[in-house]
Amino acid sequence: MKYLILAIFVLSTQLFASLDFISQTKEFFDSSLFIFNEKSISLTNIIKALLYIIVGFLLGVIYKRWISKITQKYKDMSMMSIRLISNIGYYIIILIFFMSAFRSLGVDLKSLSLIAGALSIGIGFGLQTVVSNLIAGIILMFERTIRIGDIIEISDTLSGTVTDMRIRSTTIKTFDNIDIIVPNSSFIQNNVINLTLEDRIRRLHIPFGVAYGTEIEDVRTVILDALEKSDITYIKNDEDKKPEVRMTLMNSSSVDLELVVWVNRDTKQKNIPLKSDFLILIYDALRANNISIPFPQLDVNMKQNDKV
Secondary structure, eight states: OHHHHHHHHHHHHHHHHHHHHHHHHHHHHHSEEEEETTEEEEHHHHHHHHHHHHHHHHHHHHHHHHHHHHGGGOTTSOHHHHHHHHHHHHHHHHHHHHHHHHHHTTOOHHHHHHHHHHHHHHHHHHTHHHHHHHHHHHHHHHHOSSOTTOEEESSSSOEEEEEEEOSSEEEEEETTSOEEEEETHHHHHSOOEETTSSOOEEEEEEEEEEOTTOOHHHHHHHHHHHHHHSOOOOOOSOGGGOOEEEEEEEOSSSEEEEEEEEEEOOTTSSOOOOHHHHHHHHHHHHHHTTOOOOOOOOOOOOOOOOOO
């Protein structure tokens, strides 16, 4: 009985001590560290705000992974659309939790919005180009006039394949394997030729010339036979897209013709035909059949003036 009373006494003492420790710990975390916006800020408020921020970042990452997983089922969605949806949702989640963190610290969100509005006006004037590129990126996402894998021409010196599209800029890989970063506003403000927007089948015009006196029908037969026997990939079995040889001009030194041929510019093909391939074929065919390929010539007649 004596030992039982002693044990109860010891347990009671420890219980009161632990309760006292918990009370002291709670008092420590709830004690005011400083005053902000006429509100006392404690260690508990700071920890709560940090937890809001951490949870916001974690949920944002989970959201990005979830979007990436569900969009794998939709093969028709462009990469730019996926990234835009992913990034917008990510930043919205973080913004919501940041606002909750500020609220837990006693920050008046109304006054914060006024400050943010004033700053946005000042920053807006300095970031007009960035904002225009962002808006252009959103427009491109919804219109889908340019997609990854498209072959485009922006100017006489810039053409290539779209390899990446971001909210601010687009990456174009030229045919010389050079990556060029183009601001998205360029696609809205300037004329852009998309060679593969609706159909990847294109018609090529390959010009060449023969000497005067050459039978045009012989030239046509030689070129088309050589094309038929070649291993160049082009459209053969479509009645509306058969290759043709046309006469275009009677020039000063030559009879000008062109080979018109339809090709598929699908980037998934291993061998995409180039204009150079057809030019080489034409040159070899004319040379093999002894058809003269002219070049500019100038005859100079010297007149002798005889004086007695």
